[in-house]
Amino acid sequence: MTKIAFCFPGQGSLEQGMGRELAEAFPEAMDVFEQASEAADLDLRRLCFEAPLEELVETEVQQPALVATSLAVLAVLRSRGIGPDYVVGHSVGEFAALAAAEVMNVEEAVALVRERGLAMAEAAREHPGSMAAILGLPDESVEELCSRIAGVWPANYNCPGQIVVSGEDPAVDECCSEAELQGARRTVKLRVSGAFHSPLIERAADRLRPAVERVKFRDPVAPFMSTVTAKIEPAQRIGTLLVEQLTAPVRFTQAVKGLVPEGVKTFVEVGPGNVLSGLLRRCDASIKAIPVNNLAGLHKLEEALSTT
Numbered sequence: 001m002t003k004i005a006f007c008f009p010g011q012g013s014l015e016q017g018m019g020r021e022l023a024e025a026f027p028e029a030m031d032v033f034e035q036a037s038e039a040a041d042l043d044l045r046r047l048c049f050e051a052p053l054e055e056l057v058e059t060e061v062q063q064p065a066l067v068a069t070s071l072a073v074l075a076v077l078r079s080r081g082i083g084p085d086y087v088v089g090h091s092v093g094e095f096a097a098l099a100a101a102e103v104m105n106v107e108e109a110v111a112l113v114r115e116r117g118l119a120m121a122e123a124a125r126e127h128p129g130s131m132a133a134i135l136g137l138p139d140e141s142v143e144e145l146c147s148r149i150a151g152v153w154p155a156n157y158n159c160p161g162q163i164v165v166s167g168e169d170p171a172v173d174e175c176c177s178e179a180e181l182q183g184a185r186r187t188v189k190l191r192v193s194g195a196f197h198s199p200l201i202e203r204a205a206d207r208l209r210p211a212v213e214r215v216k217f218r219d220p221v222a223p224f225m226s227t228v229t230a231k232i233e234p235a236q237r238i239g240t241l242l243v244e245q246l247t248a249p250v251r252f253t254q255a256v257k258g259l260v261p262e263g264v265k266t267f268v269e270v271g272p273g274n275v276l277s278g279l280l281r282r283c284d285a286s287i288k289a290i291p292v293n294n295l296a297g298l299h300k301l302e303e304a305l306s307t308t
Helices: 020-025 027-040 044-049 059-079 093-100 106-126 139-148 169-181 199-213 235-244 252-262 275-283 295-306
Strands: 003-008 086-089 130-135 152-159 162-167 186-189 264-270 288-292
Touching (some): 003 059, 059 295, 093 235, 169 186, 252 264, 252 275, 264 275
Parallel strands (some): 003 264
């Protein structure tokens, strides 16, 4: 029998007005925004529904806004009797994935994400850097470039032929130039405020660790696929992985490829945007990826499930 994985997006998937349509149609979703706003000490309903993108892009705001939106969409899916067989998240999306697996509740997840965003923003100010996507080179070629250029590291394995690198500005620029000389289709500097998923933000991990240690993680009700290890991980490993995640690469490609042999053929992108749906299809052409971020997406998912 085909299994379903709920997949939760990370930074870069934000949209103006995200979550508003579903929240206005489903009280369960609006309740999540209220709970999340209190947990983050931010007016997330206003930020998600009304704020311009310029106000949302800051790391310390974007991260809780993204996770709140994903959890609001999750509440809608649950109200319709739709649940996951597995959960996986891209970077900060792992916090939403863990809430979906009931490892922690909405308030715990959003409070941790708020602290995570503040910690990452502070670390980025102390050790400035940048990130860039390299398109069209084998993963091994990008890894080799990072191994011989000091100050740059693989940060996101998004799909075959698309790796994001992270590090000091000159090193990232050199890596992009070298990648283009080796035949990369193109390189794209990302609109982020720091060198995330690299050793440059080690201080963020140090700041987040005490907040993570205060949370008592419960056993997941749906298996959690970590994008730090690309393995199914138990509750007792969650805290360590959430701290390691800040400086470790996001192994999204490997995690997706690890779920397919488990019988997962349908991935539901739960939250704003459809970035992950595109990546999923490039990871495995047999995958069905359905983004749910509005009423149309919800109806498409329900229709797809009714025919399987």
